[in-house]
Amino acid sequence: MRPTLALVGATGAVGTVMREIISGRADVYGEIRLVASARSAGKVLQVRGEDVVVQALTPEVFEGVDIAIFDVPDEVSAEWVPLAASKGAIVIDKSGTFRMDPQVPLVVPEVNPGDAADRPRGIISTPNCTTLSMIVALGALHETYGLRELVVASYQAVSGAGVAGPARLYDEIEALAGDRTIGSSAGDVRKALQNRLEGESPFQAPIAFNVIPFAGSLKQDGWASEELKLRNESRKILGISDLKVSATCVRVPVVTTHSLAVHATFEREITVADARRVLDAAPTVVVMDDPAHDVFPMPADVVGTDPTYVGRIRQALDFPNTLDLFVCGDNLRKGAALNAAEIAELVIRTEFQGV
């Protein structure tokens, strides 16, 4: 019998992509329940070409559920994920709540699939979108060459902030388009948006014609939560407890697809040819690296697709065993919905007999 799936947070930015992805894998699940806040209950959404009525998040909704995929805010996960697990569901949680819990595996199927089976709390976490946008490529290189250090700068898309992110970017672009002096004197973008645009932004500053060097919330010693997640999650997924990581996370006016400039140091000698060979052999990684013909990974070409794209592969000139790379991944697909779907399929493949 095919497993019953509950999709909790079915109406959000990631939930929408999740329904699309699951619709493309029509034979995996039996019943699919769409679950959301009481506000969205009763709404009709499509999945696998069928209309499904959204149910409110209640304990009863998890009766008979085999797998529950949660994409809800941290505090909602904190309350409801353990409850769903207590009802017998294997829970795959996209929030930050359980990622660093030693009793919860943090899984990327290409990198550490074995970890999914050891889940004392019945919960499997899926990483932050920024970590996910690079970790498959780095995991492949790590396996052969032993990753030791990472220095990362991100170029993060606005959809990482939820549906309000793209809405705000489109609003700002519309408000500023046609003004061919905008962005040429201090504060002119801020002033124009104050005059021309109503409503709150999910961002700390204008995002059109600007970059914002902060993502997430402020943690100790000036670090942003996104920067610490990238460090701590990379360590846990790769199983390198002393991996050295420094990251600076920056929001850019791109709708979807996170990009990362990565400076990666390995235990063993590694050449550009070595890296290409390993990355070419990695099933979900695409090498896009021919700068002489303007071929490198970019959001405009990556958005809406599944792989991790790697380009600008260069041997560091002054650092031994070190490569500089540019990596792109769709933050809503591999960075969110796709990884959760793949964890579910991994569990089904290995644990659901006769499926």
Add this chain to the structure above:
Amino acid sequence: MRPTLALVGATGAVGTVMREIISGRADVYGEIRLVASARSAGKVLQVRGEDVVVQALTPEVFEGVDIAIFDVPDEVSAEWVPLAASKGAIVIDKSGTFRMDPQVPLVVPEVNPGDAADRPRGIISTPNCTTLSMIVALGALHETYGLRELVVASYQAVSGAGVAGPARLYDEIEALAGDRTIGSSAGDVRKALQNRLEGESPFQAPIAFNVIPFAGSLKQDGWASEELKLRNESRKILGISDLKVSATCVRVPVVTTHSLAVHATFEREITVADARRVLDAAPTVVVMDDPAHDVFPMPADVVGTDPTYVGRIRQALDFPNTLDLFVCGDNLRKGAALNAAEIAELVIRTEFQGV
């Protein structure tokens, strides 16, 4: 007597800012000659509130000139800079042609003013805009703590590509504004621009709703010229021949102001408080670092101003003697025109008696 100045390349993006800057320093120069290609000769431009007729670039235009500031393409500098020097002018050259020439000093007045006096060819070079956007802050830290390693990722503005850069970004924004699905599937931005926009772009790919991980031209082993300039120029300006540098240069949809995520390792122990104290004391550096109140350097606030702005100052968690920073500088001002003007003033102050 006040020195006679020739401004060669007076009509370009940097030339326009240069005329503004020199107009704000009305008492420095005697005669000012504006020089450009034959195409622009005869045009009337304003400097110091006066109309000045642009002269064509000829050998005669340098007769009696004390200081010539060149902002022209590399190949034009290669031909005309030595000629102007041979006529007795002290030449300050913005091109890449002479920067790494051991007989030409590469000068940032806040960092290595003494180098300007030793110029066997009569030429002083001014650095690339990307190097200049960070080097004053790093120079200040280096003086006390001894810089050893730099890992840099850039967020470079379109005006770094000349006047065609902003024109193209504005064109693309106008062509895409109002389309609230753009940037959500692979190639949609490319296709929309092909359909809606005529003319060549100075960039390799769409720049609106995108980032392009390449700047400059392709050099050996996959490195971009901008990345090598940042390495080699930093070494020369700071006088650290073995400074370790890795850079990834990325173009972003920002009109003016380059931003850089910098991971800097020093010889001596350095704390965030140390860095703040040094940077606060550096006359042309502004520390903008209060993320709890959304205070960090951003192009929207920096553009059109002179200082180097530093924020997001963090002690690296896993790397000894290392700071992570975010730095912004207006690439047309300190990154280009302002530094050239300041070199000229440095030379005038130290060498022109009685001025």
